[in-house]
Amino acid sequence: MTNSLFDDFDLRGLKLPNRVVMAPMTRARALAEVPDDLTARYYEQRASAGLIVTEGSPISREGTGYVFTPGLYTEDQVAGWQRVTDAVRGRDGRVFAQLWHVGRASHVSLQADGQPPVSSTSKASGDSAFAYLPDGTPGRVDASTPRALRTDEVPRVVSDFATAATNADNAGFHGVELHAATQYLFEQFLNSQVNDRTDRYGGHTVANRIRFTLDVVDAVVERVGADRVGVRLSPFSTVGGMPADDRTEETYLALADELSARRVAYVHVHDTSGFGADANSIGARLRALLPHLRGDGTAIILAGGLTRRSATDLIDSGLIDLAAFGRPYISNPDLVERFRDDIPLAPANPAHFFGGDAVGYVDHPAATNLSA
Template identity: 55%
Template sequence: MSPLFQPFNLAGTVLSNRVVMAPMTRARALDDIPDEQTVLYYAQRASAGLIISEGVPISREGCGYLFNPGLYNDEQTRGWRRVTDAVHARGGRIFAQLWHVGRMSHVSLQPDGGAPVSSVATVAARSNAYAWVEKGTPGPVQASIPRALSTSEVSRITADFVSAARRAMDAGFDGIELHGANGYLFEQFLNGALNTRTDAYGGSIANRQRFLLDTLDALAAEIGSDRVGVRLSPFGRLFDMQPYTEETDTWLSLASALNERGLAYVHLSDQLTIGAEAIPQGFASRFRQAYQGTLIAAGGFNRSLAEAVLEQGDLDLIAFGRPFIANPDLVQRMQNDWPIAEGDRATFYGINGSPTKGYTDYPVYNEAVAIG
């Protein structure tokens, strides 16, 4: 049997295969609460060995996009419980991706219209949040000028992650993934070009990593390290993340630090498929040498490429993003070499006049009809 379709023991959670549904923002929850369509969407895709949810804001402050279901109140927690119950009923496993966007937000989304928060008070140039263009009209809006978190405030953000992780467990998730990638809050601290702080969270590599590692440690203490994963985007350039000296050393040092923590997994995101630069040639193997735990990667995989890297031992699990949008039965399609449908990009985000269009209305493959 192909290694892609073999079971995998993820820190005690048994997955039916090595296919991971990558986290994808869909902006479909009008009240920021998972609804019946959210339940159906994830249930339809439960044949993935592991589903990683869309980014789940840990607080109102952490929101940078409208219509994302969060995990910071009781109604949201109950909504996610309906999702996890539906996924589990179909034999699936699901982690919640916990998210704070940092400076990638807009004052119209923030409590009392305040400024978003970040490592420093520097705007993300030419970078849009999805917020209120005007009252009642959602759309892309230049991210607002943030304010720098004070030294004492950083621990407050960590506490918000811990609170959301506890809610995730109450909601029935199998674990959580800390979103440390794609130019959001943790990367705003990791990035040496942006982070010019002079306190314990800026300057040296160790200081720039402190917020991420302290938060992972707090999450592990709360729910167990075997239920905690983390997503990273080494050399990421989304949302005005710039190159800096010691960049390679920063990521390899972080890989070594993560290796000591017994996490469920590390999940690498290669941004080539979303229009940014690829991870440099040869870096992935160096990261793999430094981090010996379960490793997932996302970024343009198909069945043949996924099987090749699994057989080489470079990765343990393979994440597929956009193919899951139009192919709720992606695992079965790959396993049987059935055609992979293309999604309608115009309906990737937002309601678009219908709660189902481009979301839960993609059909499974009907082999009998295709043979005709």
């Protein structure tokens, strides 16, 4: 059966055999913050995806907001990720590392010497973090009040991203995705209601709001090349205590123009507006913005409640190029084959989404093995 989901796609020279992307998903199983054999097996099992984007990988201790997330800033972590990329490449897969700095979405127990997390602002999010309780056990806590980065500190954070991109390159990734979505550090600069700075990164003008993101894009592009850089965005998202921002269109239109001028490989949009099952569930404002995010030839990936049907319709309509799936990938390592052969999807158990061991992680069988 022909279906555009299974058309190949040229991602700036990287040939994807289909349009199905595995969305980035934190699974919080890296007890030492280093990817291990289980991590490698998990991604290897999902290697038939057109493209895998890994779980968010903190670029620094400061950028960490959750326990047990595998970073990209120590030698051990790079070696751990190398096992992952070897495993995925061994099955002819393609994998981008998601580079992550959570900004204020952190807690003093995760920071060096119990320091406050950093942000564009010194206002707390009011949201929670998954960190350490006073007795040292992991648990949900209120995100700590952050410290606003001084202007002269911003280049250091930019440079941490650049180093992580080089580390990703050394670990064998095909490229990197900047996690500029759902409340984390980039959004803390992009959102005019959160960014209360008055310096050149300040929230009052659109050029200033997008400056931090562009500084990082430029630094990372210099390390690995624009063809190997994607950016994840979630315009209109209020996840994690982000306030609605009436300057969203202005901000993201300007950002998209600049990303397009820089020839990044893709913009990956996370639609958090709803988890409905059809294409019309995309929020109306986001739907109107989507064509503009494409700019001059930037590929568009969309994630958020997609199904085989809605993804196909969206690709056929020309609104998106690639469709990313999160939760379906947790319990269906062979999602591409299931879509292709119209095999029903196995349901995932949210109790195993974050933390734990092999259970609910690498023990979901492929459909072809079910009868074996």
